[in-house]
Amino acid sequence: MNERPLILITNDDGYQAPGLHHLTQLMKTLGDVVVISSEQTMSAMSHAITIKVPLVFRCLTDEVGFKEFVTNGTPADCVKLGLHKIVNRKPSLVVSGINHGSNSSINIIYSGTLAGALEAAMGGIPAIGFSIRDYSLQADFSYTDEHILHWSSFLLENNKPTLALNINFPKVNDGAYKGHKICRQAKAYWKEDFEERLDPRSGKPYYWLKGDFLLQDEGHDTDEWALNNYFVSVVPIQYDFTDFKTLELLSSNI
Amino acid sequence: MNERPLILITNDDGYQAPGLHHLTQLMKTLGDVVVISSEQTMSAMSHAITIKVPLVFRCLTDEVGFKEFVTNGTPADCVKLGLHKIVNRKPSLVVSGINHGSNSSINIIYSGTLAGALEAAMGGIPAIGFSIRDYSLQADFSYTDEHILHWSSFLLENNKPTLALNINFPKVNDGAYKGHKICRQAKAYWKEDFEERLDPRSGKPYYWLKGDFLLQDEGHDTDEWALNNYFVSVVPIQYDFTDFKTLELLSSNI
Numbered sequence: 001m002n003e004r005p006l007i008l009i010t011n012d013d014g015y016q017a018p019g020l021h022h023l024t025q026l027m028k029t030l031g032d033v034v035v036i037s038s039e040q041t042m043s044a045m046s047h048a049i050t051i052k053v054p055l056v057f058r059c060l061t062d063e064v065g066f067k068e069f070v071t072n073g074t075p076a077d078c079v080k081l082g083l084h085k086i087v088n089r090k091p092s093l094v095v096s097g098i099n100h101g102s103n104s105s106i107n108i109i110y111s112g113t114l115a116g117a118l119e120a121a122m123g124g125i126p127a128i129g130f131s132i133r134d135y136s137l138q139a140d141f142s143y144t145d146e147h148i149l150h151w152s153s154f155l156l157e158n159n160k161p162t163l164a165l166n167i168n169f170p171k172v173n174d175g176a177y178k179g180h181k182i183c184r185q186a187k188a189y190w191k192e193d194f195e196e197r198l199d200p201r202s203g204k205p206y207y208w209l210k211g212d213f214l215l216q217d218e219g220h221d222t223d224e225w226a227l228n229n230y231f232v233s234v235v236p237i238q239y240d241f242t243d244f245k246t247l248e249l250l251s252s253n254i
Numbered sequence: 255m256n257e258r259p260l261i262l263i264t265n266d267d268g269y270q271a272p273g274l275h276h277l278t279q280l281m282k283t284l285g286d287v288v289v290i291s292s293e294q295t296m297s298a299m300s301h302a303i304t305i306k307v308p309l310v311f312r313c314l315t316d317e318v319g320f321k322e323f324v325t326n327g328t329p330a331d332c333v334k335l336g337l338h339k340i341v342n343r344k345p346s347l348v349v350s351g352i353n354h355g356s357n358s359s360i361n362i363i364y365s366g367t368l369a370g371a372l373e374a375a376m377g378g379i380p381a382i383g384f385s386i387r388d389y390s391l392q393a394d395f396s397y398t399d400e401h402i403l404h405w406s407s408f409l410l411e412n413n414k415p416t417l418a419l420n421i422n423f424p425k426v427n428d429g430a431y432k433g434h435k436i437c438r439q440a441k442a443y444w445k446e447d448f449e450e451r452l453d454p455r456s457g458k459p460y461y462w463l464k465g466d467f468l469l470q471d472e473g474h475d476t477d478e479w480a481l482n483n484y485f486v487s488v489v490p491i492q493y494d495f496t497d498f499k500t501l502e503l504l505s506s507n508i
Contacts, residue, residue, distance in 0.1 A: 041306075043305065044302060044303045044304075044305045045300075045302045046299075046300040046301035046302045046303075046330075046369070047300035047301065047363045047364055048298060048299045048300045048302045048364075049298045049300075049364055049463060050298075050463065051297065051298045051463055052295075054451070054460040054461055054462050055448070055460065055461045055462075055463065056458070056459075056460045056461070057461075076300075076364075077463070080444075080446045080463065080465075081448070081461070083446070084445070084446040084447065084448065085446075085448050085461065106376065106493070108495050109301045109372070109376075109493055109495075110301055110302075110303055110330075114495075115300070118363070118495075122360065122363075122443055123443060124443075162500075163500065164497070166495070182501060182504045182505045183501075184494075184496040184498070184501060185494050185495055185496045187494075189376055189377060189378075190334075191338070192334045192337070192338040192339075193338065194309070194335070194338065194339050197308070204310070205310075206308035206309065206310045207308055207309045207310070207311075207335070207339065208308050208309075209303060209304065209305055209309065209331070209334065211334075234504075235495075235496055235501075236496065236497040236500035236501050236504060237495040237496065237497055238495060238496075238497035238500075239360070239363055239495065240438075240439050240441075241362050241363070241368075241372075241420070241439055241489075241491040241492060241493065242438040242439045242489055242490065242491065242492075243418070243490040243491055243492035244438070246416075246417065246490035246492075247436060247437075247438060247489075247490050250436045250488075250490060251436045
């Protein structure tokens with residue numbers, strides 16, 4: 001039997017997000033599709049998993065070659081549920097997104113979208129997180145298609161379980177992207193500001209997180225440079241936090 | 255004025271955790287201390303930040319050289335609040351923990367404790383996450399002191415803003431640790447199992463996340479090996495997710 005590849009899709013903007021639907025339509029042209037996403041938005045949930053309350057899921061669509069599930073979990077939970085509970089064969093690819101808002105540079109560490117991709121990669125499945133530098137729910141995805149199809153096909157054909165990508169699209173108002181750049185994560189930091197407001201009942205202050213993104217990297221080989229210059233940024237990613245340079249220094253000094 | 259160094263402390267087990275109190279007592283011997291932790295436990299919250307609801311905090315203790323705050327935020331939020339709202343001079347060190355349960359190997363990616371340390375490191379402050387391989391609230395911390403004081407002093411004296419460590423203590427029932435090992439993050443994966451139960455009212459299933467930890471690494475230079483052999487594991491950590499090997503391969507192929 002010549003089986004179509006199985007592609008699992010998740011996101012962190014919730015199951016109703018236009019970016020998820022756009023990605024789903026594209027993936028249907030490449031294989032059988034299972035979508036597992038969250039009831040609520042899970043932006044900035046990073047790689048959180050749900051351990052204080054149980055997980056539940058329900059099936060929205062059950063067609064030949066296309067199934068959709070909604071859970072109360074985070075993107076990492078969605079992928080765990082998908083791989084170990086819902087699907088009965090190993091997916092050939094896991095894609096996450098398209099996120100409304102970019103996940104370039106240090107934003108990867110806060111991102112639920114990328115956690116979904118990394119959780120798959122940790123399980124030995126090629127994975128891509130897609131994000132667009134446009135928070136609008138009406139974001140124009142029309143230029144993303146060829147890049148999404150190119151990189152998804154590339155991962156499906158190469159079948160390298162360690163290959164995971166963080167792909168970000170710049171915002172373009174007209175015309176297409178200038179192409180893609182294979183690049184590294186730019187060094188950056190969110191210098192936080194907190195907007196203070198007063199609770200109208202108690203008069204006590206509360207705070208909304210409201211930071212400024214400080215790019216600390218002048219390299220032309222970074223995702224931020226690529227996006228600022230209207231290229232699609234493609235960063236190969238991994239999840240080993242070891243700082244090998246410091247490891248060597250500490251080992252030789254002590 | 256010969257100012258004592260300022261040390262900021264957080265954790266992910268909540269403000270009442272014995273591990274936090276033990277760490278606080280030790281840090282008081284090294285400098286002025288500000289503790290900012292969460293009202294509730296924040297285990298497995300990873301690097302999540304709070305954006306859907308506002309943050310609030312209240313002061314529990316306000317003494318000369320020692321202040322304690324409790325927030326509704328995650329460990330990453332606690333450090334952001336601490337650095338950008340609560341303290342009025344830059345801390346010389348941020349420590350997180352002592353976590354009840356180890357954060358070695360791949361567990362770092364799920365860990366709120368390590369997110370607290372990494373958030374500080376991202377802001378250019380030396381940081382350490384401490385965890386013990388013992389989930390009990392009655393865990394015996396007595397052997398941790400010399401190692402905690404050694405590494406905290408080391409970071410305070412070296413004042414290297416890029417230095418961040420993930421330090422895990424094995425569980426020992428008697429006798430001390432065998433020493434420490436500077437090591438790398440072991441390759442491992444949680445193969446998830448889901449315990450299915452039925453909601454007594456609706457009869458519908460719900461699931462508790464319940465995985466098996468699969469060590470995929472036979473190296474003797476890893477944190478898992480160190481802990482399994484009763485050494486304290488010391489892993490220098492960083493937060494660049496770029497997979498540079500793959501970056502090179504992709505750049506040369508395309």
